[in-house]
Amino acid sequence: MFMTRSLLYGSTNLIPTLHLLMASNIFSIQFQPSILRSTVKLHFSTITSISKAPRRFYGAVRASKLHQSRSCCSDAVVVVKDGKYGNKQVISLTPQIYDYMLANVREPEILRELREETASMRGSQMQVSPDQAQLLAMLVQILGAQRCIEVGVYTGYSSLAIALVLPESGQLVACERDAKSLEIAKMYYERARVSHKVDVRHALAADTLRSLIMNGEAGSYDFAFVDAEKRMYHEYFELLLQLVRAGGVIVVDNVLWHGKVADPLVNDPKTISIREFNKNIMEDSRVSISMVPIGDGMTICHKR
Numbered sequence: 001m002f003m004t005r006s007l008l009y010g011s012t013n014l015i016p017t018l019h020l021l022m023a024s025n026i027f028s029i030q031f032q033p034s035i036l037r038s039t040v041k042l043h044f045s046t047i048t049s050i051s052k053a054p055r056r057f058y059g060a061v062r063a064s065k066l067h068q069s070r071s072c073c074s075d076a077v078v079v080v081k082d083g084k085y086g087n088k089q090v091i092s093l094t095p096q097i098y099d100y101m102l103a104n105v106r107e108p109e110i111l112r113e114l115r116e117e118t119a120s121m122r123g124s125q126m127q128v129s130p131d132q133a134q135l136l137a138m139l140v141q142i143l144g145a146q147r148c149i150e151v152g153v154y155t156g157y158s159s160l161a162i163a164l165v166l167p168e169s170g171q172l173v174a175c176e177r178d179a180k181s182l183e184i185a186k187m188y189y190e191r192a193r194v195s196h197k198v199d200v201r202h203a204l205a206a207d208t209l210r211s212l213i214m215n216g217e218a219g220s221y222d223f224a225f226v227d228a229e230k231r232m233y234h235e236y237f238e239l240l241l242q243l244v245r246a247g248g249v250i251v252v253d254n255v256l257w258h259g260k261v262a263d264p265l266v267n268d269p270k271t272i273s274i275r276e277f278n279k280n281i282m283e284d285s286r287v288s289i290s291m292v293p294i295g296d297g298m299t300i301c302h303k304r
């Protein structure tokens, strides 16, 4: 069983929140006792029929009363009761369903090895999950990206997933402030024979992004992934918006922040920063957006 960060954080932070929301009748989801016992693997929720559902619907999921359907997997399927949208069904990821999903991820062997080697390391819950890495790699491939930036490398799981699908002439600028975790990342770039595609920048990410702009590289990148300091999301995004070309993509991780962004009682600086980021991006006509409930939530921003 993979322990993604969203699953882990769900255990400690979401239960009180869920109880609170249930008490306030904002929504009700009945968890199986067995699920509660293994709450380390409780996942917030995710949505099926993304292509069919109107974007507004996702807001309705958060705001309206949710009623659990009585089905064979009654802890999984949630029916949204809302006159405007009909009785839409969304799925709440259980450990069983998430296991199933992960069993359907094509994780390259070298990524599996990196994940397993770093699993016991401090901060390993920060790593993107295999399903997230697969989505990032696919976006890079769909874009035909040559030039990418990652903000927040850690031991290199997501950057390696990107580098593996870049063409031989491709470049990934990998921004990380922690030298120790970069050593592991570099070792795996070597092992995967992608070192020539990765330009490692050991510095504060915002400084690196500013230096790229100063170097005349604005508008020359196809893809960027943001996964570093949460209080800097606004700044990273503004800098990356300069660096990415029209038609390019910026993916921002942790936009659901273990569910805390949806809880008005949580107001620590990181939560406020991500909540503000989410609010601002909704009104930002420079990009089209899609918030995807994968991992801890990722927003895909397409620059116009």
Ligand SMILES: C[S@@+](CC[C@H](N)C(=O)[O-])C[C@H]1O[C@@H](n2cnc3c(N)ncnc32)[C@H](O)[C@@H]1O
Residues within 6 Å of the ligand: 126, 127, 128, 151, 152, 153, 154, 155, 156, 157, 158, 159, 175, 176, 177, 178, 181, 203, 204, 205, 206, 227, 228, 229
């Ligand atoms: C969530 S982890 C990145 C996980 C990585 N994307 C992966 O999948 O393995 C965030 C990383 O950002 C780095 N970081 C935090 N603030 C930073 C900053 N201001 N500049 C550069 N790196 C930073 C941390 O050291 C940490 O390694």
